[in-house]
Amino acid sequence: MQNRFVLISGCSGRGKSTLLAELSARGYPVVEEPGRRIIADQLASGGKALPWVDAAAFLYRAIDVALKDMEMTKAHSGWVFFDRGLVDAASALQALTGEPVLHPNCSIHRYHGRVFMTPPWPEIYVTDPERRHGFEAAMAEYRRLMETLPALGYDVIHLPKVSPSARADFVLTTFGDITPAA
Known part of the structure; x- marks a missing residue:
């Protein structure tokens, strides 16, 4: 069965949410x-x-939450869209600690083969109480993911810099005429 877990990843502050x-x-x-x-x-x-x-403790938790999210949504019969997830957390933890967490976790727990990536977009980048890192850190995160995702066998599709509605149309059109599960 085709995996219907669609990962939306990329640079922080680029409109994923x-x-x-x-x-x-x-x-x-x-x-x-x-x-x-x-x-x-x-x-x-x-x-x-x-x-x-404590970045490492945060990332270990993020991996745990992402795995639980995937498990909880397995019973869903239709497409499910994820705002970041396991690959983001595991690649960040591996970059931070050198611990080889990426391949064991991300090889077993997979998203759809097409991953959507939000490109750098400085005009809309903002920090907030939950996103305190600057644009350079967001760019480093983007570069790391652009190396990691293809290495894991994902086809990375960059989202256009358009309105949220047009972006949603783009994502849905990529998969054909999909409709939400009833």
Whole structure:
């Protein structure tokens, strides 16, 4: 069976969450970014698994959350769109620590073969309480993912720099005439 887990990845602050909100409004199930959920939880509880406090602890949690997200959505019969996920977290942890977590995890737990990548777009980049790193760190993240995803056998498709609605149309058109599961 073809994998219907579609990963939206790429540079921070480039409209991934906005695209996922558009897809959700059209009736498609979406999975929110693990990192943002972890940060919100850690800030609320006074935890230390934050990227600016303990990056490794944060990334280990992100891997765990991404794996749980994939497991929880397996029963869904239609397309599911992920705002970041396992590849993002595992590649960041491997880059940070040198621990070989990328291939064991990402070879077993796969997304659809086509991954959508948000390109650098400085005009819309903003920081916020949950995204504190600057544009250069976002660019380093983008470059790392552009090496990692093809090495894992994914076909990387760059999202055009257009409105969220046009981006959603682009994603859906890439898969043909798909409709949300009832």
